[in-house]
Amino acid sequence: MSNKHLTIGRDMCVPEVLDDMSISPFKKLASIMHGNNGDASNNAEHSSLALMQLSHAGRQSPRFVGGRSMFARPLGASDVPMKSRSESWIGQALFDLTFVPPRAATEEDMEDVIGRFVRGAQLSVKAGVRIPYM
Numbered sequence: 001m002s003n004k005h006l007t008i009g010r011d012m013c014v015p016e017v018l019d020d021m022s023i024s025p026f027k028k029l030a031s032i033m034h035g036n037n038g039d040a041s042n043n044a045e046h047s048s049l050a051l052m053q054l055s056h057a058g059r060q061s062p063r064f065v066g067g068r069s070m071f072a073r074p075l076g077a078s079d080v081p082m083k084s085r086s087e088s089w090i091g092q093a094l095f096d097l098t099f100v101p102p103r104a105a106t107e108e109d110m111e112d113v114i115g116r117f118v119r120g121a122q123l124s125v126k127a128g129v130r131i132p133y134m
Contacts, residue, residue, distance in 0.1 A: 004067045005075050007057040014054075014120045026127035034128070052129040054120040056113055059102035075109055076102030 015022035033050035059076035081101035
């Protein structure tokens with residue numbers, strides 16, 4: 001499910017398994033973001049803050065870039081669809097092509113999403129995406 005409810009097609013996804021191999025690219029990215037040019041040393045003087053935003057697009061996951069098949073519905077907290085604010089028929093048609101009504105999450109879905117947020121937080125810590133200690 002992690003790559004089937006994206007906001008945009010460039011969203012990064014938390015790996016299914018957190019092992020040395022899957023965490024490695026995130027460690028390198030965090031190191032570069034901290035100003036270390038990808039090496040393991042930590043120079044606090046030139047360090048910057050690296051952040052990771054964990055999200056689930058919910059009903060706002062668009063049809064074409066959300067990672068799902070053409071007719072699969074996004075997972076939402078409820079099945080209440082988004083409303084278009086367009087006053088033109090072209091705008092409404094584009095909205096209807098982009099967003100389909102969501103599927104209401106079951107308890108099992110919610111447990112899965114919660115578990116993925118936990119794994120995302122674990123990835124953040126293991127990759128070093130946090131405020132460096134001074």
